[in-house]
Amino acid sequence: MQKQDLKTPFFMIDEEKLIANLEKVKRLKELSGVKLVLALKCFSTWGVFDIIKPYLDGTTSSGPYEVKLGYETFGGETHAYSVGYSEDDVREVADICDKMIFNSQSQLLAYRHLVEGKASLGLRLNPGVSYAGQDLANPARQYSRLGVQMDHIDPSIFENLNGAMFHMNCENKDVDAFIALLDSISENFGQHLDKLEWVSLGGGVFFTWPGYDIEKLALALKHFSERHGVQLYLEPGEAIITKTTDLVVTVVDIVENDMKTAIVDSATEAHRLDTLIYDEPASVAEASENGEHTYVIGSCSCLAGDQFCVTQFDQPLAIGQRLHILDSAGYTMVKLNWFNGLKMPSIYCLRQNGDIEKLNEFGYEDFKRSLSQWSVS
Ligand SMILES: Cc1ncc(COP(=O)(O)O)c(C=O)c1O
Incomplete structure (x- = not known):
């Protein structure tokens, strides 16, 4: 499985980064x-x-x-x-x-x-x-x-x-x-x-x-x-x-209203809820602090204020480009919801040996079943 072939949106949990955190756990336990x-x-x-x-x-x-x-x-x-x-x-x-x-x-x-x-x-x-x-x-x-x-x-x-x-x-x-x-x-x-x-x-x-x-x-x-x-x-x-998991999304459109907004195929309200609840902007791996090109990274939900962050890039963004929303595991995957009938991110794990393993994927049937299983007779 190659990462570039996976359909966005998806979460990628990095085993090596997870183990780096867990080694600190080991030390704390041994010492205390x-x-x-x-x-x-x-x-x-x-x-x-x-x-x-x-x-x-x-x-x-x-x-x-x-x-x-x-x-x-x-x-x-x-x-x-x-x-x-x-x-x-x-x-x-x-x-x-x-x-x-x-x-x-x-x-x-x-x-x-x-x-x-x-x-x-x-x-x-x-x-x-x-x-x-x-x-x-x-x-x-x-x-x-x-x-x-x-x-x-x-x-x-x-x-x-x-x-x-x-x-x-x-x-x-x-x-x-x-x-x-x-x-x-x-x-x-x-x-x-x-x-x-x-x-x-x-x-x-x-x-x-x-x-x-x-x-x-x-x-x-x-x-x-x-x-x-x-x-x-x-x-x-x-x-x-912390710091183990990216939410990988694709830019599907770029619109402009005084500022440029790159609209991605995910939404904080559905897939990264704490961004909204705590008003804490997400970080994007591809961003560059001193970049000249500023974008709102906007959600594809209908909520007017639903955005991941405002951030800078060295180069202009392009439709079809992928972005990695950093640190997207804690209090995120447990809060996923089906708002707007958006596609639910798949979940993968990047193993230490470079293999990618699929942990979950979701489809229209999961969305439908989450709403009703039976209709009134
Ligand atoms: C009782 C209790 N234990 C543990 C936790 C986990 O906290 P954290 O994820 O910040 O380590 C929480 C978080 O709300 C909690 O309420």
Whole structure:
């Protein structure tokens, strides 16, 4: 299979880049003793889990189907968490998870009897402090529903609890800022944590970022786990998959209205949703910072403001030209949707030996079936 023969749009996951991230995981684990579970909410493309499995300890989830997917396709430890479980969810999940983490004391009390004897019991705590660029993604935002606030904790709950989960980081590349959060957790929750077997510190720690001081992070984690006598976990998503995957698109038209817009055969609203949600422009591999030719890279959806970015090129773009939208795996492939009936990107993996393997492709039937399977009689 040759890359130039593949029909756009498609995602290309690069195994070599993925392994480079995973080697950092290995180092962190060796130095700190921390266990890591992949956050499936960020990346669930199970066709490449065989590459990831040797490096991580299992998966964590944010909804019932993710638990099942992690159990079936990844194995190892299966952590189950949800902001709100129904009783049916708990019954389904309890049989296949190793750890069940409730978001509130009320859910814990209501359902613990369904989990006891089957899985280790955990509760999400909200440290009230966080590192997150945008309020939308800030678990410690005002009126947050994510985890139990310190002043709402019933201390007796820790007598029959195995673990706790905190999640308070979003793309945190600053090890000192993370350590400050860790210290605050130790100080405010330490007396409770001492009674537990495990503590998960959630995701959002960007330790695979170039230049990140993994040794410093590892030392802080080791110290925390020794101080409180707990097995520590991290739940990385983005850190695992960052910078591994391109969304490859083709320019199908170029229009001009004061600025030139290259319209490509993909849309952020359907295929790269976080570009819109977080208003964070994408990067294009072919772009050149000092290029003289500026283009809006526009989506082919009907949404007026749907664009990937505004960027510069050394040469004018041409219809039929391919562009590589960088870093398009995390919180992207899990959010694909059929808006506008656009063609869904296929998914490929570029193996280290140069082979390209197809993981998925989609057609009109998939679109149709996602809307209805039966019509009214
Ligand atoms: C509870 C929990 N764990 C882990 C993650 C993964 O975070 P990231 O992909 O930023 O590492 C998230 C992200 O929202 C989360 O809410």
